[in-house]
Amino acid sequence: MNNIGYVLRVQLLSAFGINKLLHTTDPKEKKKAIWMGIGIGLLAIMIIGMSILYNILIAVSFKEIELVEFYLPMVMSLTSFIILITTFYKAKGILFEGKDYDMLLALPIKTSHIVGAQVLYLYLMNLLFLVMIMIPAGFVYGILVRPRGIFYLIYGMTLFFVPLIPIIIATFVGAIITMITMRLKHTNFITLMINVVFIAVVICMSFGANSISEEHMGQLGEVVMSAINKIYPLAQLYLQAVCEYSIGAALLFIGLSVLAFGLFVTFIGRKFKIIHTMLQTSARRSQYEGGQVKESSVLGALYYKELKRYFSSSLYVMNTSVGIIFMLILSVSLFFLDAIELEHMLGINGVHQYIAEFAPLIASFCIALNCTTACAISLEGKNLWILKSSPIEARTIFISKIGVQLAINIPAILLNTILMTIALRAHFMQALLIFAIPTVYTIFIAIMGIIINLKWPNLEWSNEVVVIKQSMATLLVMVVALISIIVPGVLVIIIPGVSTVMKLIMLLVVMIVLIYGAYRYMVIKGDKLFRDL
Amino acid sequence: MLTIKHFSKCYKGGKRAVKDLNLQVEAGDLYGFIGHNGAGKTTTIKAIVGILDFEEGDIEINGISIQKDPIACKRKIAYIPDNPDLYEHLTGIQYLNFVGDIFSVGKDKREVTIKTYGDMFELTSSLGDLIQSYSHGMKQKLAIISALLHEPKLLILDEPFVGLDPKAAHTLKSIMKELCHKGCAIFFSTHVLDVAEKLCNKIAIIKDGELITSGAIEEVKGNQSLEELFLELINHE
Numbered sequence: 001m002n003n004i005g006y007v008l009r010v011q012l013l014s015a016f017g018i019n020k021l022l023h024t025t026d027p028k029e030k031k032k033a034i035w036m037g038i039g040i041g042l043l044a045i046m047i048i049g050m051s052i053l054y055n056i057l058i059a060v061s062f063k064e065i066e067l068v069e070f071y072l073p074m075v076m077s078l079t080s081f082i083i084l085i086t087t088f089y090k091a092k093g094i095l096f097e098g099k100d101y102d103m104l105l106a107l108p109i110k111t112s113h114i115v116g117a118q119v120l121y122l123y124l125m126n127l128l129f130l131v132m133i134m135i136p137a138g139f140v141y142g143i144l145v146r147p148r149g150i151f152y153l154i155y156g157m158t159l160f161f162v163p164l165i166p167i168i169i170a171t172f173v174g175a176i177i178t179m180i181t182m183r184l185k186h187t188n189f190i191t192l193m194i195n196v197v198f199i200a201v202v203i204c205m206s207f208g209a210n211s212i213s214e215e216h217m218g219q220l221g222e223v224v225m226s227a228i229n230k231i232y233p234l235a236q237l238y239l240q241a242v243c244e245y246s247i248g249a250a251l252l253f254i255g256l257s258v259l260a261f262g263l264f265v266t267f268i269g270r271k272f273k274i275i276h277t278m279l280q281t282s283a284r285r286s287q288y289e290g291g292q293v294k295e296s297s298v299l300g301a302l303y304y305k306e307l308k309r310y311f312s313s314s315l316y317v318m319n320t321s322v323g324i325i326f327m328l329i330l331s332v333s334l335f336f337l338d339a340i341e342l343e344h345m346l347g348i349n350g351v352h353q354y355i356a357e358f359a360p361l362i363a364s365f366c367i368a369l370n371c372t373t374a375c376a377i378s379l380e381g382k383n384l385w386i387l388k389s390s391p392i393e394a395r396t397i398f399i400s401k402i403g404v405q406l407a408i409n410i411p412a413i414l415l416n417t418i419l420m421t422i423a424l425r426a427h428f429m430q431a432l433l434i435f436a437i438p439t440v441y442t443i444f445i446a447i448m449g450i451i452i453n454l455k456w457p458n459l460e461w462s463n464e465v466v467v468i469k470q471s472m473a474t475l476l477v478m479v480v481a482l483i484s485i486i487v488p489g490v491l492v493i494i495i496p497g498v499s500t501v502m503k504l505i506m507l508l509v510v511m512i513v514l515i516y517g518a519y520r521y522m523v524i525k526g527d528k529l530f531r532d533l
Numbered sequence: 534m535l536t537i538k539h540f541s542k543c544y545k546g547g548k549r550a551v552k553d554l555n556l557q558v559e560a561g562d563l564y565g566f567i568g569h570n571g572a573g574k575t576t577t578i579k580a581i582v583g584i585l586d587f588e589e590g591d592i593e594i595n596g597i598s599i600q601k602d603p604i605a606c607k608r609k610i611a612y613i614p615d616n617p618d619l620y621e622h623l624t625g626i627q628y629l630n631f632v633g634d635i636f637s638v639g640k641d642k643r644e645v646t647i648k649t650y651g652d653m654f655e656l657t658s659s660l661g662d663l664i665q666s667y668s669h670g671m672k673q674k675l676a677i678i679s680a681l682l683h684e685p686k687l688l689i690l691d692e693p694f695v696g697l698d699p700k701a702a703h704t705l706k707s708i709m710k711e712l713c714h715k716g717c718a719i720f721f722s723t724h725v726l727d728v729a730e731k732l733c734n735k736i737a738i739i740k741d742g743e744l745i746t747s748g749a750i751e752e753v754k755g756n757q758s759l760e761e762l763f764l765e766l767i768n769h770e
Contacts, residue, residue, distance in 0.1 A: 288625070288626060288657060288658055288659065288660040288661030288662075290644070290648065290657075292626045292627075292630075292660075292661070293626070293629075293630060293633075293640055293643050293644045293647065294630050294640070295630075295633070295634065295639070295640045295643070296630070296634045297634065298634060298635055298637070300634065301630070301631050301634030301635060302635075304631070305620065305623065305631055308620075308622050308623055308627070309620070309622050312622035313622075381618075382616075382618035383618050383619065383620055384584075385579075385584055385612070385614055385618070386619070386620070388582075388583060388584040389582045389583060389584055389607060389610075389612040390607060390632075390635045390636075391603075391604045391605075391606075391607035391608040391635065391636070392604070392635060393604065531586045531603075532586055
């Protein structure tokens with residue numbers, strides 16, 4: 001194995017706490033590992049199940065309008081788009097902010113090899129999207145279209161090269177933004193604003209690409225391909241490779257991806273030390289002369305500290321606000337588009353009749369997947385001694401962390417409520433539910449995030465990406481969030497004889513009871529769990 | 534001030550870090566805690582300040598058990614770890630305000646203490662900068678200032694002189710003597726036997742989790758130097 005392999009192996013062992021689990025001799029930790037495996041398995045099954053369902057709906061929609069050949073390029077473009085967004089805001093953290101870089105750079109390893117290992121790590125993490133989205137899509141396409149045998153060869157060949165270009169774009173843009181902003185004052189704030197704008201623009205562009213107006217229906221094929229190409233220009237090449245069985249196109253697609261990847265790694269390898277050095281050396285800016293001494297309550301002090309921590313990391317902010325951005329774009333879209341146009345954008349037939357009724361659940365789905373507390377304990381890391389040696393009740397610490405989640409989500413929920421109420425012409429009770437249900441979900445998930453992170457902490461990390469995006473706690477909170485939305489959501493849809501409003505009110509009551517139970521558990525058991533950290 | 538009674542700590546996997554430790558630190562004591570690497574010093578210190586939970590024995594601060602009423606105990610103590618990992622996303626003054634708020638230190642008192650110790654450690658002008666930009670020594674100084682904000686009755690330090698320049702180390706020693714003179718008790722671990730010999734009125738030597746000797750420094754070391762005593766005890770036990 002060469003140096004890239006050695007560095008990559010160490011990275012992979014730290015992901016998801018794998019190495020700790022492999023080497024622990026504590027039977028409790030081993031039991032935890034089993035539960036974690038079950039949790040991950042459940043999450044994977046749920047996500048793949050949802051993916052298969054979505055793929056079937058889209059594929060059938062395409063088949064009905066006799067455009068099934070555009071289905072796989074569209075799925076590939078969508079996967080690339082997801083990889084682009086998710087890689088974009090973690091690229092800086094993985095590439096430039098590893099706490100082990102000082103050690104690695106002092107070793108006889110080429111800088112380009114260190115960078116290569118990080119980019120490969122990004123690539124391997126993104127393979128999950130291939131498993132979740134593209135493999136089910138290939139499976140569905142195979143059943144619907146019954147293509148020639150060569151399809152499976154070409155599809156399999158090109159599959160593993162799909163993430164390369166989106167990773168390059170995301171990390172390149174992330175690197176450029178880093179290089180520009182690191183020379184500025186208020187680096188974190190500017191980086192954050194750029195990240196938010198970038199994500200919002202990309203989401204809006206994808207929505208715009210998906211919308212097809214009535215007068216274009218006659219040239220539907222060209223319009224659809226043009227729309228897909230707007231998301232991902234290599235889609236045309238991919239279509240020729242996979243759906244028209246062109247080996248030449250497949251090799252060109254693979255060749256372009258590999259060439260671009262190689263050039264990119266070389267470029268970043270050359271600039272890496274400069275960027276890393278600049279990021280490590282923060283210039284002294286101020287000459288303190290007194291006068292900034294302020295007094296606050298204990299909870300106020302903790303809350304202020306938590307907010308500063310939250311906004312100091314663009315990765316932390318982006319990872320816990322993509323759902324909010326999506327929710328707000330959706331509600332703004334409702335404001336300007338009618339439900340049928342929105343249905344075209346989402347690509348699901350017949351969804352327009354449900355948007356108004358289930359707006360509270362749609363908003364809750366977006367909100368519930370944003371959980372700042374899932375990694376809030378882990379992020380204390382080596383700073384934990386400060387809280388543990390201070391005269392503070394554990395409950396106060398937990399409340400300060402939950403406060404950050406509420407500070408981020410509640411204003412977004414309020415804005416969403418106003419937009420949806422006006423756009424959907426909701427009556428008073430519906431408007432109340434559009435506000436209340438996402439609010440109870442955000443409180444519930446915030447508390448669950450604390451409980452789960454106390455049970456599955458990771459205080460020994462060298463890169464915050466590991467705890468923010470790849471920790472067991474984050475995964476398990478996602479499982480809980482999905483189950484807590486999907487199960488009641490399905491029940492609300494299928495239970496007959498009761499109005500949707502009444503069913504949503506009952507859901508609200510159930511959630512309030514769950515919040516009370518979770519809070520009591522957090523306060524009673526959480527104290528012991530915190531002391532055991 | 535500090536009473537450790539039959540304290541034992543076993544880590545997961547059966548590794549015994551400390552066995553049946555008994556110690557008493559009185560007000561005004563400058564107590565040195567000495568031992569080789571892995572002897573159990575940091576484990577003991579972390580248990581005293583409430584970072585590490587334990588099942589055997591008890592630790593009392595002014596008669597209050599750290600297990601039964603940790604908040605009351607922590608109000609009286611201040612802790613400075615060997616590696617001061619502070620909140621890098623805060624400025625120095627923001628961190629001091631944070632600690633001041635946790636210990637409910639009034640604004641006026643805070644200002645005076647920060648100015649006094651900030652000037653003594655020549656850190657005042659850097660308090661407006663992010664802790665991220667501080668050197669190890671600067672973080673150590675900031676941690677010391679934060680520990681002194683609320684006038685603790687018991688100061689616990691783990692290897693306090695590591696990373697400090699000679700002037701700062703001298704300043705810290707002066708502060709420690711002054712605090713003890715005012716009735717504060719100081720309990721600190723160190724590898725630097727010279728410092729312990731010159732500074733402390735009492736010492737305890739720990740080896741492989743067990744207390745070998747403790748008491749007034751003159752009685753413990755007799756006519757030998759502390760280094761000679763330490764090596765003799767470590768090699769012969």
